[in-house]
Amino acid sequence: MRYLPHRLAALAAATALVLSAAACSSSPATTSSVTADGAAAFPAKVATATGVVRVPSKPMRIISLSPTATEMLYAIGAGSQVKAVDSDSDYPSYAPMTKLSGLDPNLEAIVAYKPDLVVISNFSSNEDTLAKQLASFSVPVLYQPAPTGLSGVYSEIDQLGEATGHLAQAEKEDSTIRSQIAGIVASVHKNASPVSYYYELDQTYYSVTSSTFVGSLLSLLGLKSIADTASGAASSGGYPQLSSEYIVKADPDYIILADTVCCQQNATTVAGRPGWAGLTAVKEGHVIPLNDDIASRWGPRVVNLLRTVASYLNKGSSG
Numbered sequence: 001m002r003y004l005p006h007r008l009a010a011l012a013a014a015t016a017l018v019l020s021a022a023a024c025s026s027s028p029a030t031t032s033s034v035t036a037d038g039a040a041a042f043p044a045k046v047a048t049a050t051g052v053v054r055v056p057s058k059p060m061r062i063i064s065l066s067p068t069a070t071e072m073l074y075a076i077g078a079g080s081q082v083k084a085v086d087s088d089s090d091y092p093s094y095a096p097m098t099k100l101s102g103l104d105p106n107l108e109a110i111v112a113y114k115p116d117l118v119v120i121s122n123f124s125s126n127e128d129t130l131a132k133q134l135a136s137f138s139v140p141v142l143y144q145p146a147p148t149g150l151s152g153v154y155s156e157i158d159q160l161g162e163a164t165g166h167l168a169q170a171e172k173e174d175s176t177i178r179s180q181i182a183g184i185v186a187s188v189h190k191n192a193s194p195v196s197y198y199y200e201l202d203q204t205y206y207s208v209t210s211s212t213f214v215g216s217l218l219s220l221l222g223l224k225s226i227a228d229t230a231s232g233a234a235s236s237g238g239y240p241q242l243s244s245e246y247i248v249k250a251d252p253d254y255i256i257l258a259d260t261v262c263c264q265q266n267a268t269t270v271a272g273r274p275g276w277a278g279l280t281a282v283k284e285g286h287v288i289p290l291n292d293d294i295a296s297r298w299g300p301r302v303v304n305l306l307r308t309v310a311s312y313l314n315k316g317s318s319g
Contacts (some may be wrong), residue, residue: 059117066121071299123258194224
């Protein structure tokens, strides 16, 4: 699922709610029991951001309306239980993609698949309504909003592990991600002060602050967003719209592009923008292209995002 311009306002509002909730409580712990071999027991009671979800038996007809959840489900070995995914769930490529929408869920279309578990994220505009509607069909709904940090990622992976009967695999995936991230962070040369960056969501200069999920990841590498001090940074939930003038004046050390697929942006197009050819990031070859989907999801491929950025940082420090 890509960050498209018309989606940013809704995303910012949703993120603001997540940030507010995170400030009031820590990530919920799962509550169901497990078997001796570490598998989740059923019925499972899974604690989520919106309450406890009861999964009566091991689900064998899962619908994922969240590209991130789809990636997580396959990563923990629950792929064979997934019967349908939304039209944005393009990874892994063999996931059973359908015309189902995670942005505007259609109850009749979902029920037609006879699901025994539906997973949604905060990109859905009516997750509460959908959960109530599916409850009348005795279908549990696992709501997994965008987290504000890595602890939320691990929590959501574990939730899916318990809900699907793959808790041991989920915990193993957590451990793998932690280990990979630790290795990437250790590989990066640490500067005395944070290195500045401009993170581009689209060509209208929407960006992220260090308080967002992506911002928290990049801070692990010693990076700090130029959007942190922008007008409206807080009120936008950490997704302010900057201006070309603001970016040029800030002169970031790095430019990170999350609009390479949707909008075909790259180092050349950036350098061609009025006044941008003289930016430090452009002159020193510090323009980092990211895959849009990887940049907008918080599943196992956050490791890919960090690895890509780290590779450019290491090149920059050795150049």
